[in-house]
Amino acid sequence: MDKTILPLHVTDLAFSAGGTNLIDGISFALEAGPRTIVLGPNGAGKSLLLRLCHGLIAPSSGEVTWAGANESRGGSDPARRQAMVFQRPVMLRRSVSANVEYALGLRGVSKNARQAQIDEVLSRTGLQRFARTPARVLSFGEQQKLALARAWALNPQVLFLDEPTASLDPAGTRAVEQIIAAIQSGGTKIIMTTHDLGQARRLGDEILFLHQGKLIEKTEAQSFFERPASNLGQAFLNGDLLW
Amino acid sequence: MSDFAAAFSSAVSLIVGLDAGLAEIVLLSLRISLSAVFIATLIGLPLGAATAIFRFPGRMGIVVVLNALMGLPPVVVGLIVYLLLSRAGPFGVLGLLFTPTAMIIAQAVLIFPIIAALTRQVVEDLWEEYSEQLQSLGATPARAMPTLLWDARFSLLTSILAGFGRASAEVGAVMIVGGNIDHVTRVMTTAIALEVSKGDLALALGLGMILIALSLGVTGAAFVIREAARG
Numbered sequence: 001m002d003k004t005i006l007p008l009h010v011t012d013l014a015f016s017a018g019g020t021n022l023i024d025g026i027s028f029a030l031e032a033g034p035r036t037i038v039l040g041p042n043g044a045g046k047s048l049l050l051r052l053c054h055g056l057i058a059p060s061s062g063e064v065t066w067a068g069a070n071e072s073r074g075g076s077d078p079a080r081r082q083a084m085v086f087q088r089p090v091m092l093r094r095s096v097s098a099n100v101e102y103a104l105g106l107r108g109v110s111k112n113a114r115q116a117q118i119d120e121v122l123s124r125t126g127l128q129r130f131a132r133t134p135a136r137v138l139s140f141g142e143q144q145k146l147a148l149a150r151a152w153a154l155n156p157q158v159l160f161l162d163e164p165t166a167s168l169d170p171a172g173t174r175a176v177e178q179i180i181a182a183i184q185s186g187g188t189k190i191i192m193t194t195h196d197l198g199q200a201r202r203l204g205d206e207i208l209f210l211h212q213g214k215l216i217e218k219t220e221a222q223s224f225f226e227r228p229a230s231n232l233g234q235a236f237l238n239g240d241l242l243w
Numbered sequence: 244m245s246d247f248a249a250a251f252s253s254a255v256s257l258i259v260g261l262d263a264g265l266a267e268i269v270l271l272s273l274r275i276s277l278s279a280v281f282i283a284t285l286i287g288l289p290l291g292a293a294t295a296i297f298r299f300p301g302r303m304g305i306v307v308v309l310n311a312l313m314g315l316p317p318v319v320v321g322l323i324v325y326l327l328l329s330r331a332g333p334f335g336v337l338g339l340l341f342t343p344t345a346m347i348i349a350q351a352v353l354i355f356p357i358i359a360a361l362t363r364q365v366v367e368d369l370w371e372e373y374s375e376q377l378q379s380l381g382a383t384p385a386r387a388m389p390t391l392l393w394d395a396r397f398s399l400l401t402s403i404l405a406g407f408g409r410a411s412a413e414v415g416a417v418m419i420v421g422g423n424i425d426h427v428t429r430v431m432t433t434a435i436a437l438e439v440s441k442g443d444l445a446l447a448l449g450l451g452m453i454l455i456a457l458s459l460g461v462t463g464a465a466f467v468i469r470e471a472a473r474g
Binding site for chain 2: 051054056079080082083084086090092093094102103106107154
């Protein structure tokens with residue numbers, strides 16, 4: 001078993017663009033295990049926070065530190081132990097199975113080992129019958145399943161999900177949530193953004209509540225929904241407009 | 244009008260009868276333009292993709308220059324290549340002037356900016372869509388380049404065809420560096436120009452019809468490939 005890259009420590013993280021602080025001095029630590037839901041209204045900085053943690057963009061100041069990142073020997077490269085699924089699935093212009101194979105190839109999985117892993121994730125996500133179909137002719141919901149399958153094939157320790165069901169119908173949402181639960185049961189840490197309270201209740205073990213680029217509270221999910229510590233959290237749960 | 248009809252009917256009989264002189268000119272034209280497209284593609288695709296993906300000093304300059312060079316006048320390209328290849332020029336010792344090789348060089352110079360500039364546009368748009376996902380999967384920009392070229396293959400085919408269209412239709416560059424020498428460097432466009440000035444409309448018209456048919460055929464084939472791929 002690989003060394004774990006968790007916990008994730010985020011320290012005084014800030015990101016500004018055009019003089020606006022879009023992420024403003026956020027600090028927290030995330031442990032392996034509980035599903036973390038990043039919750040907040042549109043424009044709170046949820047997606048940005050995920051991208052900063054995943055290393056897709058560099059912070060203006062502050063640090064994102066994974067355990068073992070500084071141990072050159074024995075420590076695995078943290079970036080290679082993570083995966084991300086985006087709100088709009090990015091499908092390479094090739095077949096469903098080639099989309100998964102491409103990701104495996106980038107992670108250095110040998111050619112002989114790839115097919116078995118492809119078959120496994122496609123059957124787990126119900127996409128086996130589409131294996132040879134061009135990925136871009138799949139429906140939006142199936143494309144999102146493929147994005148999840150592609151991430152799953154990498155067997156990441158941490159999976160970031162940026163509003164993965166924002167454009168899906170209820171059935172598609174349920175299918176995606178089931179896949180996320182299955183990925184988590186394999187030991188993958190889930191860090192997911194949503195603005196959907198129902199989804200946060202269904203999936204969340206702990207809540208990071210963001211507002212205007214600031215971390216308002218980090219609370220265990222049940223107590224957040226019963227007694228949020230902050231007035232802003234209460235207002236969000238009540239469906240009030242937050243400005 | 245009867246002149247035109249007579250020219251037209253003898254043009255058709257030249258084509259149908261697979262006239263040897265006509266076939267020689269057509270084959271040489273194809274050889275030169277296809278070779279030029281091949282070379283320009285080898286240079287243009289990586290150059291266009293690199294300017295789309297990598298951020299380096301002078302990148303904007305290259306982009307502007309490539310876009311400007313898309314409209315290069317063929318006679319100017321012909322003149323420059325002529326000067327480079329002429330006896331007194333830097334590459335004069337190679338003795339390439341008035342050979343098919345010189346014509347290939349001139350056409351490649353003429354069209355590589357077209358292929359590079361169109362490639363940059365296509366790859367840049369695709370990179371916009373792919374960059375975060377590929378970065379997340381662990382692809383470096385250098386690793387992303389072949390991926391983008393492959394995934395953009397059908398759009399790039401159109402860019403390459405634009406280059407082929409330009410190469411097969413131009414007359415100025417091949418006229419200057421090739422010299423329109425019978426059986427050596429005479430291609431369809433230079434032959435048409437010559438035959439019209441001589442008054443031999445039949446051969447000119449026959450060549451013109453073949454040129455248009457080739458252009459339609461190539462474009463049609465590309466369209467079919469794209470549609471089949473979209474399937």
